[in-house]
Amino acid sequence: MKTNLYIISSAAISPLQAMEEDNLRSEWTATGSNKALCIEPNYKDYIPSIKARRMSRILKMTWVSANRSIENTNAIIPQMISVATGMGCQSDTLKFLEQLISDKEKYLKPTAFINSTHNTLAGFLAIGLKAKGQNFTFTHSDLNFEHALLDTALRMQNKEVENALIGAVDETNNQTHRIKELMGLLRKEDNNKLILPTNDEAYIDGEAAIFFYLENTNSPKAKTKISGLDFKYAINKEDELNKALLLFVKNLNIEFKDIDYIVLGCTGDYKADTLIEKWKEKEQLQHKSLYFKHISGEYMSSAAFGLWLSSKIIEQNKVPKYLNSTSISACITIQRILLINHNGQSNYSFTLIENNE
Amino acid sequence: MKKRIFITAMGAISAIGGNPDEHIASLRAGKSGIGWVDHLTTVHRRDFPFGEIKSSNAHLAEKLKLAAGEYSRTALLGLWSVKQLLDNAQLIPDERTGLISATTVGGMDQTEHYLNDYLQGNHLELARQHPLGYSTEFIARQLKFKSYRTTLSTACSSSANAFILGSRLIRSNMLDRVVVGGVDALSAFTLNGFNSLMILDKQVCKPFDAHRQGLNLGEASAYLLLESEESLNNSNRRALAEFSGFSNANDAYHQTASSPEGNGAFSAMSMALKEAQLQIEDIQYINAHGTGTANNDLSEGRALERLLQGKDIPFSSTKSFTGHTLGAAGAIEAVIAVLCLQNNFIPASLNHTTAMPELDIEPLKNNKENIPLKHILSNSFGFGGNNSSLVLSSVKSTYED
Numbered sequence: 001m002k003t004n005l006y007i008i009s010s011a012a013i014s015p016l017q018a019m020e021e022d023n024l025r026s027e028w029t030a031t032g033s034n035k036a037l038c039i040e041p042n043y044k045d046y047i048p049s050i051k052a053r054r055m056s057r058i059l060k061m062t063w064v065s066a067n068r069s070i071e072n073t074n075a076i077i078p079q080m081i082s083v084a085t086g087m088g089c090q091s092d093t094l095k096f097l098e099q100l101i102s103d104k105e106k107y108l109k110p111t112a113f114i115n116s117t118h119n120t121l122a123g124f125l126a127i128g129l130k131a132k133g134q135n136f137t138f139t140h141s142d143l144n145f146e147h148a149l150l151d152t153a154l155r156m157q158n159k160e161v162e163n164a165l166i167g168a169v170d171e172t173n174n175q176t177h178r179i180k181e182l183m184g185l186l187r188k189e190d191n192n193k194l195i196l197p198t199n200d201e202a203y204i205d206g207e208a209a210i211f212f213y214l215e216n217t218n219s220p221k222a223k224t225k226i227s228g229l230d231f232k233y234a235i236n237k238e239d240e241l242n243k244a245l246l247l248f249v250k251n252l253n254i255e256f257k258d259i260d261y262i263v264l265g266c267t268g269d270y271k272a273d274t275l276i277e278k279w280k281e282k283e284q285l286q287h288k289s290l291y292f293k294h295i296s297g298e299y300m301s302s303a304a305f306g307l308w309l310s311s312k313i314i315e316q317n318k319v320p321k322y323l324n325s326t327s328i329s330a331c332i333t334i335q336r337i338l339l340i341n342h343n344g345q346s347n348y349s350f351t352l353i354e355n356n357e
Numbered sequence: 358m359k360k361r362i363f364i365t366a367m368g369a370i371s372a373i374g375g376n377p378d379e380h381i382a383s384l385r386a387g388k389s390g391i392g393w394v395d396h397l398t399t400v401h402r403r404d405f406p407f408g409e410i411k412s413s414n415a416h417l418a419e420k421l422k423l424a425a426g427e428y429s430r431t432a433l434l435g436l437w438s439v440k441q442l443l444d445n446a447q448l449i450p451d452e453r454t455g456l457i458s459a460t461t462v463g464g465m466d467q468t469e470h471y472l473n474d475y476l477q478g479n480h481l482e483l484a485r486q487h488p489l490g491y492s493t494e495f496i497a498r499q500l501k502f503k504s505y506r507t508t509l510s511t512a513c514s515s516s517a518n519a520f521i522l523g524s525r526l527i528r529s530n531m532l533d534r535v536v537v538g539g540v541d542a543l544s545a546f547t548l549n550g551f552n553s554l555m556i557l558d559k560q561v562c563k564p565f566d567a568h569r570q571g572l573n574l575g576e577a578s579a580y581l582l583l584e585s586e587e588s589l590n591n592s593n594r595r596a597l598a599e600f601s602g603f604s605n606a607n608d609a610y611h612q613t614a615s616s617p618e619g620n621g622a623f624s625a626m627s628m629a630l631k632e633a634q635l636q637i638e639d640i641q642y643i644n645a646h647g648t649g650t651a652n653n654d655l656s657e658g659r660a661l662e663r664l665l666q667g668k669d670i671p672f673s674s675t676k677s678f679t680g681h682t683l684g685a686a687g688a689i690e691a692v693i694a695v696l697c698l699q700n701n702f703i704p705a706s707l708n709h710t711t712a713m714p715e716l717d718i719e720p721l722k723n724n725k726e727n728i729p730l731k732h733i734l735s736n737s738f739g740f741g742g743n744n745s746s747l748v749l750s751s752v753k754s755t756y757e758d
Contacts, residue, residue: 183485
């Protein structure tokens with residue numbers, strides 16, 4: 001479907017670079033770990049220490065990133081807030097659970113429980129920003145950030161809201177990381193530094209807190225715009241993805257040749273990425289393809305990093321080399337980026353990001 | 358004009374029944390499902406009563422004809438009601454049929470037993486079922502959904518918000534019909550969480566009573582099929598009710614408490630009425646959130662008082678029958694509202710004896726039969742200040758007017 005979501009501002013606490021850095025880093029080196037941790041701001045610069053003491057790490061990430069995304073806008077109070085989080089506040093959840101197990105359900109304090117609910121993050125933003133409008137938390141196991149975007153696009157299309165604060169937040173956690181390793185989902189040490197695409201069958205664990213402040217009307221502040229969004233579910237045949245992508249661009253009155261770069265949400269598990277990789281080869285888009293999950297890691301709301309990256313690439317008209325292990329073709333003025341995402345399951349999202357200058 | 362949205366099929370399981378018919382029978386008989394647990398493993402099994410579904414996981418899996426394996430109760434209960442709904446609707450999900458499920462506990466019912474096993478590489482199939490999105494994807498895969506599916510989690514208003522999102526997807530022509538609802542199984546995690554907040558009643562809960570001591574936890578899953586008028590006319594189904602208005606508003610007051618004046622609750626109810634183009638006097642029954650906690654009932658009671666302005670419109674909390682089923686509460690109460698509309702019946706709030714000194718209003722003490730019902734307002738409020746109200750309307754009036 002066609003959308004008119006103008007990106008007025010965004011902020012990212014991510015493994016790529018510090019939140020305060022405006023431009024995309026020109027160089028990036030892998031840490032060598034199979035866990036991509038965020039480069040975190042000094043929270044003391046943003047949150048009074050008395051308040052910070054009562055906030056968990058994920059809540060601080062959320063609060064600081066969300067505020068950064070609206071600080072230079074005219075947004076006094078966002079009319080709606082949506083947060084996409086696959087695992088929610090899992091550190092608080094595990095903290096309460098471990099206490100429960102070790103103390104055999106006795107003498108439990110409520111703080112960790114209160115902070116454990118998935119909508120703690122969006123609820124905290126509502127209280128802090130005095131935002132009394134719709135406050136949703138999307139918690140699906142895949143594409144949940146894209147579902148939050150779709151809901152926003154529909155509300156804006158219906159003229160229910162003029163602006164929205166939309167974010168994706170997930171944090172890594174030692175226990176969950178260990179469980180993913182035991183499931184065989186994560187990269188082995190030798191492969192941790194690989195830039196995608198690879199022949200590996202595993203991914204890097206990841207995290208981020210990324211927020212976008214969106215408006216439904218064009219303005220000079222909006223350098224980029226989300227102009228198309230669609231989904232295709234429960235597919236396992238190459239042909240179904242090909243058809244869905246053709247239909248997506250057709251509905252937007254463009255062709256693949258009008259798209260300058262394709263940002264691929266390939267996870268790093270070659271088997272799970274097969275349909276996207278085959279489509280890319282069929283359309284001969286190897287040199288237009290950019291990858292990001294070797295940097296951000298893979299988690300349930302990782303598409304937001306892909307959107308943030310796409311938007312930055314268009315804004316700066318520059319593609320960093322570390323987004324593909326092979327060569328990347330040059331482009332004079334970057335007009336359009338197609339983000340194709342999946343999270344290792346058989347559901348796919350397509351997002352078109354356009355230059356709005 | 359806004360597209361009309363109809364409810365055309367339902368599926369439900371809770372402590373008061375394994376399908377919608379059993380629910381109306383229990384409500385009519387004044388038969389609560391709250392009592393001692395048989396299946397929940399906890400040291401508190403005799404400290405608090407619960408609204409437990411009296412089927413073991415093995416029994417549920419067998420009834421659902423699932424392959425041998427380990428399953429989260431949340432996934433099993435969710436599948437139970439969606440399967441029932443599809444059978445009742447005689448519907449095979451196509452590209453225009455979505456699924457929106459809400460949950461707050463996900464696979465925690467298993468993780469609380471097996472966390473240390475997961476970390477040793479055992480019971481990993483259950484670890485996979487831990488995330489909230491799992492049960493939705495499990496239901497979608499088992500019942501071969503082909504299109505949009507997502508999971509919402511906004512604490513105790515979760516499944517009411519599934520209605521809001523679902524109707525938006527239909528009105529925007531993204532879907533023709535969508536199964537909306539929610540599921541939560543009882544777990545020691547939530548029990549201990551609510552216990553640490555000291556808001557569990559050691560006896561049966563007494564919503565809106567001066568002597569209320571807190572809530573009783575329950576478990577349930579409930580799903581309703583929302584459908585556009587066009588889709589309904591092209592099917593063999595008939596409308597059970599119309600989903601005529603909704604609102605989600607944030608109290609923006611406190612993480613776990615509602616504002617004493619009930620501002621968020623008042624604004625959610627008022628906006629839902631406005632959306633349905635109705636006045637408060639058009640409503641014949643309000644199914645309150647009514648958890649039985651000191652804070653909720655005072656806050657919601659004050660909001661109701663402001664809304665009613667002295668008008669005598671009955672309200673009750675059916676959590677005195679089912680317990681508070683958290684992420685499933687909005688949907689199970691929507692099922693109850695549809696049953697009330699169909700049967701011209703209003704259920705009483707159980708265990709109510711003494712009016713709250715702060716309020717001039719009281720919940721309904723005795724069931725009412727043969728009351729022509731046109732519109733019901735149903736409330737679901739959650740942590741994080743998340744307040745949702747739904748308006749459900751009789752389709753009988755469509756033919757009578």
